[in-house]
Amino acid sequence: MTKIFNTGLTESDVTPKEVYLNRRQIMAGTGALIAAGAIGGRAEASLTTVPSKYSTMEKPNTLHDITNYNNYYEFGLEKTDPAANAHTLTTSPWAIQIDGMVDKPGNYGLEDILKGVTLEERIYRHRCVEAWSMVIPWDGFPLSVLLNRAGVQPSAKYIAFQTVLRPEEMPGQRTNVLDWPYREGLRMDEAMHPLTILATGIYGADMPKQDGAPIRLVVPWKYGFKGAKSIVKISAVAEQPVTTWNTMAPNEYGFYSNVNPKVDHPRWSQASERRIGGGLFAKRIDTVMFNGYGDLVASLYTGMDLKKNF
Ligand code: MTE
Helix, strand or coil, X not given: CCECCCCCCEHHHCCHHHHHCCECCCCCHHHCCCCCCCCCCCHHHHCCCCCCCCCEXXXXXXXHHHHHCCCCHHHCCCCCHHHHHHHHCCXXXXXXXXXXXXXXXXEEEHHHHXXXXXXXXXXXXXXXXXXXXXXXXXXXXXXXXXXXXXXECCCCCEEEEEECCCCCXXXXXXXXXXXCCCXXXXXXXXXXXXXXXXXXXXXXXXXXXXXXXXXXXXXXXXXXXXXXXXXXXXXXECCCCCCHHHHHCCCCCCCCCCCCCCCCECCECCCEECCCCCCXXXXXXXXXXXXXXXXXXXXXXXCCCCCCCC
C-alpha cells in the first residue's frame, strides 16, 4: 500500500474526489488514469487522478486567492496588480526557444511541445506552497520531459530561463524596477528532478495570466521561489546563470533559494508562514525545510552549506 507523503494515510483512505483536494500530488508513470486532452488546462485534466507517494491532504487555496495575490513585477509591484493588469499579455501563439548545449535547439511552438508530451507525462497533479503560503493545484509536466526531448548535453550543468520581453504588453517592463527580461536558473539536478514542473494550468483550466500563462516553472521545495512566469527561453548552459533576484539583491536572494526556516531573510524571519485565505486570526504555520520534500531533495545538497548557499 502506497503511503501518501506526509499524511500517514494510505491510498485506500482517500477517494478520487478527495484526492483532487490533495496537496502535492505528482502523477508519475502509471499514476495517471484520465484521458485528458492536451496539457494546459483542459477541463478533463481536473478529473480523477490517483494519489502518488508525494500526495498530502492539505486543502488547496481558492482560485480567487491564487489569482489575486501574485508577484509578477511585469504587471506592477502590489500583490493585486497582476490580476488587474495581466490581461494585456498575449499568450497565444506562444513559442519557447530551447538553446545552448542541447542536441535539438530550436524555437518550438507551445502547441507542438504539448503534443509531444505523452499522456502519462502530461497528466500531472501537483500541489505546492508559496513563500507566503498557498496550496495550488497545478497542472503541467516535468521539466525533465522537455529537457530530455531536447537532448541536454553532458557539458551542460545548469538550465537558464527567461520570461517574455514585451514592454508594449507589460507595463512594468516600461520601468526599471527590475533588469528585464526576468531570469531564473536551476542546477541541472534540480532541473531534472521529478518534482520540478512546467505548469500550464491551475484547477484543470488554462494558467491564468497573472500566474504566468501560458507556461511557468514550479519548483515546490523552494516555495514560491524560482517560479519564472511566461517563459520564452530555456537554455542549457555550463556556468551558473544570472538570475533576476540574485542580481537585484544578492544579500537577500541566493542562487539556490532553498527557503531555510533556520536562516532569517535580512528583512524577515523565515521560520513561519502565513497561509493566504486563512483570515485575519489564522495562526502562522511553521515553515518546513525544503517545504516538506526533504526526503526527496535534501540529497541534492549534501555537503553544501545551506546557510551560505541560501
Ligand atoms: N516571474 C516573472 N516573470 N516576474 C516576476 O516578478 N515573481 C516571482 C515568481 N516569478 C516573478 C516571476 C516571485 S517573487 C514569486 S514569489 C512567484 O513568481 C509568485 O508566483 P505566484 O504569483 O503565481 O504565486
